[in-house]
Amino acid sequence: MPNHTFIVNGKKVSVDVEDDVRLLWVLRDVLKIHGPKYGCGIGVCRACTCHLNGKAFNPCVTPVKDILPTDEVTTIEGLAPSVGKAIHPMQQAWLDVDVAQCGYCQPGQIMAAVDVVKTAQRQKRKVTDDDLDQIRNVCRCGTYPRIRQAIRQGEAAMPVLKVTKPKKRKAKKKKPAARKPSKSGAEITGSTE
Amino acid sequence: MPDPDRSTNGGPAARRPDAADAPEGSSLPDATERRISRRRMVGYLLAAPTLVAAARFMDPEPAAAEGLPGPTIPEFFDLSDVLNVVAAPTYGLLAITIDKQGNAHFQLPRSENGQGITTTFTMIIADEMDLPMSKVKVTLMPAEPKLLFNQLTAGSSSVFTLYEPVRRAAAVARTQLQRTAARELGVPGRDLTLKDGVFTASHGGSIDFGALTEKAAVKRMIEFEPKLKKASAQKLIGTEQKRVDALDIVMGRKTFTMDLQPKDASPTMICRPPTLNAAATAIQNKAAVLKMPGVTHVLLVPHSDDVQGGVAVVARTFGQCIEAIRALKVSWTKGPIAGRTEQSIKQDLAKAELPMTPALGKVIEETFTFNFRSGSALETNCAVADVRKDRAEIWAPLKSPQWAQGKIAELLKLNVESVKVNVMDGGGSFGRRLFCDGAFEAAVISRSIGQPVKLMWHRADDARHGRHHPLTTSKVRITTGGGAVLQYDQRHTAVPTDFTQGLGDYLTAAETRLPLQNFAQFSETVFTTTANVPYNFGVVTQLLNEIDAFNTFNTSSVRNVYSPDVATATELMVDRVAKEFGRDPMEFRLAFAKDERMKGVLNAVKKAGNWGRKMVPNTAQGIAMRNEYKGRTACLVEIDCTPPTVNRKIRQAVTGPRVTKIVFAIDVGLPINPLGLKAQVMGGCMDGIAQALTYSHHLKDGNFIEASWDNSAYTRQWNVPPVVEIIVMPQTSEVAGGAGEASVGTTMAAVACAYARATGKMPTEFPINHNSPLHFTPYPASPPVPEVPSDGLERAGIKRKTTKKKRAARKKKRPAAKKPATRTSTSTTSK
Ligand code: FES
Numbered sequence A: 001m002p003n004h005t006f007i008v009n010g011k012k013v014s015v016d017v018e019d020d021v022r023l024l025w026v027l028r029d030v031l032k033i034h035g036p037k038y039g040c041g042i043g044v045c046r047a048c049t050c051h052l053n054g055k056a057f058n059p060c061v062t063p064v065k066d067i068l069p070t071d072e073v074t075t076i077e078g079l080a081p082s083v084g085k086a087i088h089p090m091q092q093a094w095l096d097v098d099v100a101q102c103g104y105c106q107p108g109q110i111m112a113a114v115d116v117v118k119t120a121q122r123q124k125r126k127v128t129d130d131d132l133d134q135i136r137n138v139c140r141c142g143t144y145p146r147i148r149q150a151i152r153q154g155e156a157a158m159p160v161l162k163v164t165k166p167k168k169r170k171a172k173k174k175k176p177a178a179r180k181p182s183k184s185g186a187e188i189t190g191s192t193e
Numbered sequence B: 001m002p003d004p005d006r007s008t009n010g011g012p013a014a015r016r017p018d019a020a021d022a023p024e025g026s027s028l029p030d031a032t033e034r035r036i037s038r039r040r041m042v043g044y045l046l047a048a049p050t051l052v053a054a055a056r057f058m059d060p061e062p063a064a065a066e067g068l069p070g071p072t073i074p075e076f077f078d079l080s081d082v083l084n085v086v087a088a089p090t091y092g093l094l095a096i097t098i099d100k101q102g103n104a105h106f107q108l109p110r111s112e113n114g115q116g117i118t119t120t121f122t123m124i125i126a127d128e129m130d131l132p133m134s135k136v137k138v139t140l141m142p143a144e145p146k147l148l149f150n151q152l153t154a155g156s157s158s159v160f161t162l163y164e165p166v167r168r169a170a171a172v173a174r175t176q177l178q179r180t181a182a183r184e185l186g187v188p189g190r191d192l193t194l195k196d197g198v199f200t201a202s203h204g205g206s207i208d209f210g211a212l213t214e215k216a217a218v219k220r221m222i223e224f225e226p227k228l229k230k231a232s233a234q235k236l237i238g239t240e241q242k243r244v245d246a247l248d249i250v251m252g253r254k255t256f257t258m259d260l261q262p263k264d265a266s267p268t269m270i271c272r273p274p275t276l277n278a279a280a281t282a283i284q285n286k287a288a289v290l291k292m293p294g295v296t297h298v299l300l301v302p303h304s305d306d307v308q309g310g311v312a313v314v315a316r317t318f319g320q321c322i323e324a325i326r327a328l329k330v331s332w333t334k335g336p337i338a339g340r341t342e343q344s345i346k347q348d349l350a351k352a353e354l355p356m357t358p359a360l361g362k363v364i365e366e367t368f369t370f371n372f373r374s375g376s377a378l379e380t381n382c383a384v385a386d387v388r389k390d391r392a393e394i395w396a397p398l399k400s401p402q403w404a405q406g407k408i409a410e411l412l413k414l415n416v417e418s419v420k421v422n423v424m425d426g427g428g429s430f431g432r433r434l435f436c437d438g439a440f441e442a443a444v445i446s447r448s449i450g451q452p453v454k455l456m457w458h459r460a461d462d463a464r465h466g467r468h469h470p471l472t473t474s475k476v477r478i479t480t481g482g483g484a485v486l487q488y489d490q491r492h493t494a495v496p497t498d499f500t501q502g503l504g505d506y507l508t509a510a511e512t513r514l515p516l517q518n519f520a521q522f523s524e525t526v527f528t529t530t531a532n533v534p535y536n537f538g539v540v541t542q543l544l545n546e547i548d549a550f551n552t553f554n555t556s557s558v559r560n561v562y563s564p565d566v567a568t569a570t571e572l573m574v575d576r577v578a579k580e581f582g583r584d585p586m587e588f589r590l591a592f593a594k595d596e597r598m599k600g601v602l603n604a605v606k607k608a609g610n611w612g613r614k615m616v617p618n619t620a621q622g623i624a625m626r627n628e629y630k631g632r633t634a635c636l637v638e639i640d641c642t643p644p645t646v647n648r649k650i651r652q653a654v655t656g657p658r659v660t661k662i663v664f665a666i667d668v669g670l671p672i673n674p675l676g677l678k679a680q681v682m683g684g685c686m687d688g689i690a691q692a693l694t695y696s697h698h699l700k701d702g703n704f705i706e707a708s709w710d711n712s713a714y715t716r717q718w719n720v721p722p723v724v725e726i727i728v729m730p731q732t733s734e735v736a737g738g739a740g741e742a743s744v745g746t747t748m749a750a751v752a753c754a755y756a757r758a759t760g761k762m763p764t765e766f767p768i769n770h771n772s773p774l775h776f777t778p779y780p781a782s783p784p785v786p787e788v789p790s791d792g793l794e795r796a797g798i799k800r801k802t803t804k805k806k807r808a809a810r811k812k813k814r815p816a817a818k819k820p821a822t823r824t825s826t827s828t829t830s831k
């Protein structure tokens, strides 16, 4: 059986498995890394979204043979360590907004969100409503509005690529007032402009 | 074929009393609430090495003793009450245990699928015991036959049914700990203050729960009447609290069923038939498939009432199961739906529609059609099963675990006591987890191959063969005269909703399979206890009839059951009557709303949503309201049906009209966690938008054609309203109403009303795009699962040749954090 070597979450791994087995199953069934979820297996739902050398991709449609020995695969488990933190600013934004319901889609949502912000940063611009509209990740629980809000907050807290002195944790003060304990109150998400 | 017995079973449903006799005004809901709160609850201390406190209802109301109530109007007695009454006799087993670290442990006899009830009950216990939430450990209880009915998670009833007993048990624990602390510190109890699980005496001494628990324990069960905290002393109830499992979720650590790693459990999938509920009769190429990489077992799983079955494949990875399924050649029976089309079913429904009562006035009448909708969650049906000769253990996200336990014992010919059923956190439910489709299959396969299995449904199968919201028609007739509505008649006719999970208990479920019982015991009860018209509309009749046997199609109580369809038909017709009367839709609703709580939510959205503001052509506002699960809801939406919006182009997507704003107000009586409540409402709103505009399945040649999330057009980011505002009304009662489903129907109806106003045409079939040309090319029905693409890198825009070198170079420059640490070598072989 062919052997495949690559890096997952900063750790070199070596697996014996047929060439065409999709990486999702190598991660989940062989390496027992369970953060990436199965939701379709054909590249539609994006629940399995991970990063390959820092870019979002779907391991359910990527044969393991396509992964080179120098490739770095990052799953949700490795996201925070990849920026040398205990928690990634996007994950923190997810907590601040209390996005998750069942949670099944959320590892993929967070990995996709980080990529959306990075892509915008690479193009030297802010994430737009249109960027958010284009996100294909399915959330059957319907957390979409809070996902949009969290991406905005996560974006504000993520250091801008190639900036020498990253502004730290600017998002803290951006916590919305609606999070304060209250007997009642309105939740407003999204932009009203 | 339609079962002739079943097409006549609607007759007795006509017993529903008319709403005209009901008392008016806001006193209505309180009648039920008083009755519930009058029920006497008693606390206990249980014999154990550390402190264990419990509570239960002492003298269940007569209704409980008589079994399910007959048809009653939902204002007095709605589905929440039915579930509350059947749950009442066995609450004694709800116990809180204090460990030596001072943590309070509670096993919740419910299932968590994202609705946040573990968070809610953590709050309830923490508040009553003055403990930090981090010291309250709420887990899901495995199947427990002694609980009888009260382990079912349905009808948005969890908080409503368990709030009082759990609070009571927590109060027993707190009181006993306080007495013990007083004794230990040598001061009177009133001299103690309690904060974060620590008692402090006025002279300064202090002692915590952990140090007290053994001393507070009792040797014999003692009845104990605690004093509950006053509402004014509650610190958590009514405040916004984040989910207790949020950190695990965002770090990717939350464990779902398929993340379990039981020893030797192999990935297992099933090759399913090209037509629904057909049976596999022979495997034509078993030897060849067994030779495929990774494949270890190929076996026929016979079809039955409980097990859909097909041909099971066990392999080293799920990926290899999928390839094997695609290679299998199987002979199948035709299945019960062969030869029927959506059109022919619609004709069957029309024939089965119950007659209207004679009208005495001017009549407005319309029939609405609601197509099949999948109840799929993002986590497909799944289960882990470890079946041995004399025992079995199952792990699955289950809302009816007792039923699963009994049924699995029956399927495996084991004693119920030898079957352990563990309830896992689910990746969404939407009615799916009421049934145990994955668990039954896993149990049967594990028994056959003599080793544990990890069974997972493919997405394509989950979409096609999974349980659906049934195809339904709803005829509404409104009779008016002299500026008033004299009569409201609604005839709901549907493919049956499968209620054979009963109320979660194995015995009840067995009875629902007797001829007519699915309808007589459940469909009718659920319909009559949830359908209602929240308007003063004179004489009201709402009747249901069903065609077919309960298991012709795979259906279940999909989120909000009948209500989305009932509400949408009602609210569209209300707008028509308002127009007829020359009145504004909002003003008309405020004038005819039945009670003050309903007017409260209407006024809230009217103000926050700026009702009546000027809108450009092809855009409009819509309003709908609903009374359900002990609560009141109102939804105001704005929709954009302008050509640039409708014609947006997104690959493999339904764009169409976009809801641009939702303002939703909910009055649940007692809001325990407004943040969680808003999350539930928001989710329901997304569901309602989908059901109105984009989300349905098409039946063709005995199967549904949709096989992926790009085929089933559930709400996606491009359909999400940019503005969603949810208003939680201040407390209006002592009863915590349901939250998990309440917003689905109201939103669907409001979107439909807005669409009708924006386009000037009232839609009569839902979703509105059901008969439009398909936005996708259907995958074949055979093989049952689509080919797996292999161009992941290309799709992600990851180009190889040009960047490979650069990447290697860049890598060298990276800081030390990136250096490959240990070398993990995994080299297992497949057979
Ligand atoms: S599982 Fe990979 S995209 Fe759905």
Ligand code: FES
Residues within 6 Å of the ligand: A100, A101, A102, A103, A104, A105, A106, A138, A139, A140, A141, A142, A143, B114, B378, B427, B428
């Ligand atoms: S949180 Fe359940 S699917 Fe997204």
